[in-house]
Amino acid sequence: MSATKKTYPLLHLSCAGCAAKVEQNLNKYPGVSKAAVNFASSVLSLEFDAEAVSPADLRHKVQELGYDLLIETTSQNQTPRRSALGKALGALLLSIPVFVISMFYPELPGAHYWLWALSTPVVLWFGRNFFIRSFKQVRRFSADMDSLVALSTGVAYVFSVIQTFFPRLLSETALSGMVFYEAASMVIAIVLLGRYLEERAKDKSASAIRQLMGLQVKTAMLLRADGSSLEIPVNKLQQGDLIQIRSGEKFAVDGSVHSGYSLVDESMLSGEALPVYKTVGAQVFAGTINQNGSLVYRAEKLGKDSLLSQIIQQVQEAQNSKAKVQKKADKLAAVFVPLVLSVAVLSFALWLILGGEQALSLGLKAFITVLVIACPCALGLATPTAIMVGMGRAAQQGILIKNAEALERAKKIDTVVLDKTGTITEGRPRVSDIHWLNKDELLKPLLLTMEKTSSHPLSQAMVDFLEGSGGVKLSEIKHHPGLGLSAVFNKVHYYVGSLDLLHQHNIIPGPELESLADSWSSQANSLVWFAGNGSVLALAALADKV
Known part of the structure; x- marks a missing residue:
């Protein structure tokens, strides 16, 4: 089987449990050798036999699970973060008055009706996707984070509506007059705010890839x-x-x-x-x-064969890889939702049995509380987000990390050996020393004028060092790629640059000067030679700060 490697964006993932469910089902699908879902980036990485299974088949399987797979990137939604922010702000604007009235003005005339009017748009409009996706999961005898939110807020909202419009149905119970509008609306508003923060974290995590693509x-x-x-x-x-x-x-x-x-x-x-x-x-x-x-x-x-494209692909693959700790978190998240539902039902049952006169009220509160606070999103989001940010930041600095497991093992590194200094220096060389063999005062302005004709960083460093020395009029200025430059002044040829440039013009430094050059080179200095009229006139050492 010749494996085809592809990555596809996933839609409608609401928790790490959703990611684990997609991953488990696709790994069992015929023709798929490996499937990995990164919840932080909502990306599915696949290795499959293109002759045995097509992307359309895989998308159909994902849709059966209640999610969607974008096999054509042109159809990808470009504004998930903006949409999440709009929903969160809308829900918060309506939920805050509900919270204030419930906590501080419960005796306000018509309070229940005001609370119902403000909560209904939050629950049934801004929070509608929780119920839609939860209903799809129920049809498949499954559950996820949306199921927890929908069940807790739905129970609180329906109970409060009954209490508001049909109070006689509960007039004989300890719950008479109690409503939970603030719980239903605030839970949805806070979860929507959390979804926006997740989208923002994902967006920042992907910024490194966008910068590389830029x-x-x-x-x-x-x-x-x-x-x-x-x-x-x-x-x-x-x-x-x-x-x-x-x-x-x-x-x-x-x-x-x-x-x-x-x-x-x-x-x-x-x-x-x-x-x-x-x-x-x-x-x-x-x-x-x-x-x-x-x-x-x-x-x-061209295209994907270029070195830059291969770097981008390596960074994407590394960001979508999983560390050992993340794999453990994903396994836990896969069973987390059913476990939470079981604990919530058990809490409700225990309060009904042991709660006395307030049994139903306390049981309902416990049921809603367990469902609301037991969100596995942080469990599945923290590790992949940290990996994406870390690898992305490293890529911006020119460090490519093979995969998440390599990053995880990096904590054991106690010694780093570098093969050259250029990768850790500032990139602004400065003249650290200069040795003149000729005291002629015209040589400094001559060297300055020659260096000003070049844009090489070493030339700029020499210009900064010699600035203020004056200038002279040169002729026959010529640049020698990779070597330096030459010019004529008063009918004499002058050269500035590497030792190879001097050798090409039969200019040989003496033993003492060669010894000085070796000493400076051993200290990681770059050397600039200045010669004219057949002899060396000066030697400069330039260093770049680490």
């Missing part, structure tokens, strides 16, 4: 055979297309440089703060930034 550009400048350029959507690009990119733009796809040279910021991939020189043949990656210069590169890996 690195993907929508259009690219296609270079046509006649030399003209045309801006087209990225999804229209084909392998082998030549793409032109200007300074400050992001690369649209993975490829290789066809012509030109530039500095490219690859910090989102490597964590290295310093940009990388790219010349003909060098690999470039989608989402990285062309800092200066114009490049033409050839498209090689």
Whole structure:
């Protein structure tokens, strides 16, 4: 069996028990090798045999359970958080007066009718989905969090309505004159507020994925055979297309440089703060930034094959994975609702037997209380939300975590070994030391003027260090990609950059200077060489703060 891996959004999950129910049923479905539901993100991760079962079959099974599966992302609801906020605010606005009247003004003339008028929209309109979904679950001989809310608020509301409009039916009992409108309305309002907070937590948890997706550009400048350029959507690009990119733009796809040279910021991939020189043949990656210069590169890996898309997919898979503690919580949540219903019925029965004259009143209160407070949502939401936030935050910082279990084991780490310093530095190098071999006062303004022609971070650090030294007029300024730059002043050639640039022009530093360079390099310093007229004039050490 060739397994197909897919993730689909789930609708109408109200608790961790719902997630566990979907997961258990799909894992038993023929053709499905693995099903995992992340309640925090409402996402179903599947591994199945596409020849034995189709997404439509799986959706039908999920719908039989009382939920829904979005197999076409275009139909996904885009405003669950806004809808949850509207319901919560509406319910609270009506429930607060109900609570105030019940607690402080119970003797107000016509109080029961006022309470009924304010509570009815809360229970039957804002809370209608609790009853609809609960009814669907009852038809399947099942129960979930909605069942608890619907049963508790429904009993309180129906009893209060009978007390309001048919008081004689209960006139001979200890409950005569008692209503529970505030319990029914406030419970629904608070649960709806909790649902909104859950949606907000999910939304924040998914922000890392959205930020990574924001690195993907929508259009690219296609270079046509006649030399003209045309801006087209990225999804229209084909392998082998030549793409032109200007300074400050992001690369649209993975490829290789066809012509030109530039500095490219690859910090989102490597964590290295310093940009990388790219010349003909060098690999470039989608989402990285062309800092200066114009490049033409050839498209090689498109869409989901690009490195950035693979990173996004890995982060999504990691966020949807489950830690051991979460698996235990899900198992508990699966039996939690039936257990709560049993405890609530038992509490009611015990009060009826032992409660004396107030037996029915106390039993009803106990029944409603157990159903209301025993919400398993936090049990199923806390762990996956923490995992999503942690992994998402790590991805933003350039740290990819394989799965939830790896994150869980990370607490045992006592030593971290890094193979290079560029991933943990500020990205703002500064001149830590400079050694001049020539005391000519014209050399400082000359070096400053040369460094000002480059946008490389090391050049900017040199400019900051030499600022105020004055300037000179240069000619024949030339940039050497990956090496440095050269210029002519008073008919003399000067060079600034790496040691390789000096070697290319037959400039060899003496043993003492090489020893100094080795010493500075061993202290994790970057070196900038300055030479002219066939000899080394200065050596600078630049360091980036950890």
